[in-house]
Amino acid sequence: MNPDRILILHDGYYDTQLEDLIDNRTEVKTLAETLANLGCLVDQMAFDPHEAHALADRIKSWQPALIFNLVETIDGSGQLAHLACSFLQLLGIPYTGSDAWSMQTTVNKLVTKRILAGARLPTPAWLEPDGEGEFNPGLRYLIKPVFEDGSVAIDRNSLVWCTDAAQLQEKIKARSAETGYLCFAEQFIDGREFNVSLLGETGEPVVLPLAEMEFLGFSESGMATVLNYDAKWTEGSFEYEHIQRTFQPRPGDGTLRDELVRIAKSCWKLFGLRGYARVDFRVDDTGQPAVIEINTNPCLEPDNGISAAASQVGIDFSALISRIAAEAGVSLQQQSYGNKLSVYQDTTANWQDQLTSRLTNPTDLVPCPGQENVQALAEACAVAAVYPMAVTPYYANLAQPDNPSCPIRRQYVPDPAELEHAQDEVDDPLEEERYSPVPGLIHRYPDRVLLQVSLECAVYCRHCSRKRKVGRSSERMTMTTIYQGIAYIRAHPEVRDVLLSGGDPLMLSDDRLAQILTEIRTISHVEVIRIGTRMPVVLPQRITPELVKILQSAKPLWLNTQFNHPREFTFASESALARLADAGIPLGNQTVLLKGINDSPVVMRSLLHHLVKNRVRPYYLYHCDFVRGVGHFRTTIRAGLRLMQQFQGHTSGFAVPSYIIDLPHGGGKVALLASHLALNPENGRIEVENFEGTCYVLDLDR
Numbered sequence: 001m002n003p004d005r006i007l008i009l010h011d012g013y014y015d016t017q018l019e020d021l022i023d024n025r026t027e028v029k030t031l032a033e034t035l036a037n038l039g040c041l042v043d044q045m046a047f048d049p050h051e052a053h054a055l056a057d058r059i060k061s062w063q064p065a066l067i068f069n070l071v072e073t074i075d076g077s078g079q080l081a082h083l084a085c086s087f088l089q090l091l092g093i094p095y096t097g098s099d100a101w102s103m104q105t106t107v108n109k110l111v112t113k114r115i116l117a118g119a120r121l122p123t124p125a126w127l128e129p130d131g132e133g134e135f136n137p138g139l140r141y142l143i144k145p146v147f148e149d150g151s152v153a154i155d156r157n158s159l160v161w162c163t164d165a166a167q168l169q170e171k172i173k174a175r176s177a178e179t180g181y182l183c184f185a186e187q188f189i190d191g192r193e194f195n196v197s198l199l200g201e202t203g204e205p206v207v208l209p210l211a212e213m214e215f216l217g218f219s220e221s222g223m224a225t226v227l228n229y230d231a232k233w234t235e236g237s238f239e240y241e242h243i244q245r246t247f248q249p250r251p252g253d254g255t256l257r258d259e260l261v262r263i264a265k266s267c268w269k270l271f272g273l274r275g276y277a278r279v280d281f282r283v284d285d286t287g288q289p290a291v292i293e294i295n296t297n298p299c300l301e302p303d304n305g306i307s308a309a310a311s312q313v314g315i316d317f318s319a320l321i322s323r324i325a326a327e328a329g330v331s332l333q334q335q336s337y338g339n340k341l342s343v344y345q346d347t348t349a350n351w352q353d354q355l356t357s358r359l360t361n362p363t364d365l366v367p368c369p370g371q372e373n374v375q376a377l378a379e380a381c382a383v384a385a386v387y388p389m390a391v392t393p394y395y396a397n398l399a400q401p402d403n404p405s406c407p408i409r410r411q412y413v414p415d416p417a418e419l420e421h422a423q424d425e426v427d428d429p430l431e432e433e434r435y436s437p438v439p440g441l442i443h444r445y446p447d448r449v450l451l452q453v454s455l456e457c458a459v460y461c462r463h464c465s466r467k468r469k470v471g472r473s474s475e476r477m478t479m480t481t482i483y484q485g486i487a488y489i490r491a492h493p494e495v496r497d498v499l500l501s502g503g504d505p506l507m508l509s510d511d512r513l514a515q516i517l518t519e520i521r522t523i524s525h526v527e528v529i530r531i532g533t534r535m536p537v538v539l540p541q542r543i544t545p546e547l548v549k550i551l552q553s554a555k556p557l558w559l560n561t562q563f564n565h566p567r568e569f570t571f572a573s574e575s576a577l578a579r580l581a582d583a584g585i586p587l588g589n590q591t592v593l594l595k596g597i598n599d600s601p602v603v604m605r606s607l608l609h610h611l612v613k614n615r616v617r618p619y620y621l622y623h624c625d626f627v628r629g630v631g632h633f634r635t636t637i638r639a640g641l642r643l644m645q646q647f648q649g650h651t652s653g654f655a656v657p658s659y660i661i662d663l664p665h666g667g668g669k670v671a672l673l674a675s676h677l678a679l680n681p682e683n684g685r686i687e688v689e690n691f692e693g694t695c696y697v698l699d700l701d702r
């Protein structure tokens with residue numbers, strides 16, 4: 001199991017107009033966001049019993065540590081919701097909430113009432129559709145569905161008065177036919193209504209502050225105090241506007257409250273409830289309570305019943321979710337990588353806070369098992385002294401804490417291998433300095449230039465081609481240098497494409513970036529601006545609505561980012577990409593092919609598919625440059641070409657990037673094709689031609 005992965009299992013997708021079913025989607029979204037903010041990697045899957053085998057395979061291959069079970073309905077009905085619990089039990093992965101038996105018994109109100117009556121716990125008298133039960137002449141009955149949650153199919157016509165049992169039975173039948181739900185009749189208690197929320201703590205129920213639903217102005221308006229569908233969902237209806245929740249006890253309620261707590265706790269035991277639940281009561285005018293419903297796994301939304309009750313005692317929504325997870329046996333607090341900084345947990349912290357809280361020393365990192373020794377730390381520090389280290393709390397939190405080979409961790413933790421290098425590895429293999437007519441500007445191709453506007457990055461990637469420059473206090477881009485670069489562009493009408501790079505251009509403040517973009521936009525021959533940034537990957541909080549507006553106003557502007565592994569897709573990074581894509585900014589991705597990180601077909605396929613799902617075109621797959629200090633990440637060209645063979649023709653064409661090598665000695669970029677393998681030269685060397693027609697010899701096994 002992957003200790004930081006949490007799966008949300010939710011209702012299947014089908015067309016529905018019912019708000020409470022639509023609500024399940026909102027609940028999933030909110031929970032996903034909360035879990036992501038707690039530092040978890042979150043995925044969501046719909047439960048469809050017809051696809052149980054395929055779903056089990058998907059879940060097993062993703063290996064979540066915990067599954068949040070939010071399945072409330074199957075094909076629009078709550079009757080079979082317990083199948084999801086049975087499925088999860090069989091799967092053997094911890095899951096939240098109650099088990100299949102509890103769910104199956106409590107979702108059926110007739111079974112619930114029989115069990116309650118058998119245990120001598122109070123519940124209103126009832127009449128079943130087949131005539132079983134009790135009819136009390138002269139009293140009103142509420143006709144409601146046997147299987148659906150509280151307010152579904154309950155409206156003003158649900159409350160009836162009948163002369164005898166036969167007449168009531170007829171009305172039950174008619175109502176079942178009208179609503180499409182099997183109904184029964186429950187004696188209506190015209191009194192107060194209470195919700196008692198329970199939270200498991202090592203198996204025992206903790207009772208949260210009791211909520212009373214107040215029916216304001218109902219008696220004056222001649223309305224029955226029924227909490228119906230309109231009360232919950234129809235804005236503007238009388239019921240919606242005149243029912244409110246209060247946690248304020250009324251004077252003299254002490255005995256009643258004690259009794260509600262006693263009965264709610266008894267229900268928890270009787271029905272084997274687990275995790276979290278809610279018991280709903282009506283109380284008659286003599287102060288006698290009766291259970292009308294038991295909700296296993298009630299809705300989890302910040303302003304909903306259990307969350308509202310928890311917040312009364314200082315348990316906020318995140319803490320509530322953590323407690324529910326803990327009750328299922330998984331501690332979300334331990335999911336995060338290290339806890340040295342409070343902002344570690346807070347992936348929503350603004351981007352400046354994330355930057356100031358960056359971990360910049362190997363001693364800041366929590367070591368993996370086997371890497372705790374002093375020598376390993378000393379070696380990492382020695383590397384960081386040559387090639388700076390920095391990682392945002394957000395990105396560090398994506399790493400698997402106990403896996404030294406974690407594909408995320410390897411991208412930011414200094415490795416002693418960085419200090420070793422082969423003879424053909426140099427600091428500047430692309431000879432960028434040679435093609436730099438003014439500081440910070442590289443003019444290698446006729447019609448385009450690269451302008452470095454910052455040499456800082458949120459995370460210093462261990463595989464960076466510019467590791468000779470980035471993150472060093474001796475190397476800074478000033479506005480004077482940047483303006484020199486812009487003046488160069490202005491003086492060269494052949495330049496139609498400007499790539500802002502670095503470092504990471506989005507390390508600049510919004511104002512500074514806007515100033516540079518505006519200045520470049522005044523140059524009439526510049527057709528296109530591009531930005532190369534890793535922010536959506538390592539600090540997605542940087543993609544604020546304000547930043548998006550600035551980028552939008554410099555259109556046509558393309559943004560290329562660098563996702564290297566599917567684990568880098570999180571709720572936060574996907575939301576950042578969506579903000580950019582929704583604003584009409586074309587997105588591309590330049591993956592670096594990294595040995596042991598993404599050089600397997602399974603990982604690469606998943607990465608490519610994640611990109612296109614998020615509206616990002618996989619643009620380049622870079623063969624790792626012959627840069628000093630990155631040799632341990634480099635695969636052979638042959639391995640890269642074999643990898644490409646797995647995709648060309650085997651997945652959507654637009655999901656396949658070009659495999660690019662930046663030729664040594666500043667030869668420029670060349671696309672390598674899987675067909676190069678077929679040449680099969682005896683000495684393993686192939687010849688490629690750059691854009692200037694110059695031939696370069698490449699060793700397939702280097």
Ligand code: SF4
Nearest residue numbers: 457460461464503534
């Ligand atoms: S973000 Fe780009 S420039 Fe910065 S360290 Fe990573 S690869 Fe290098």
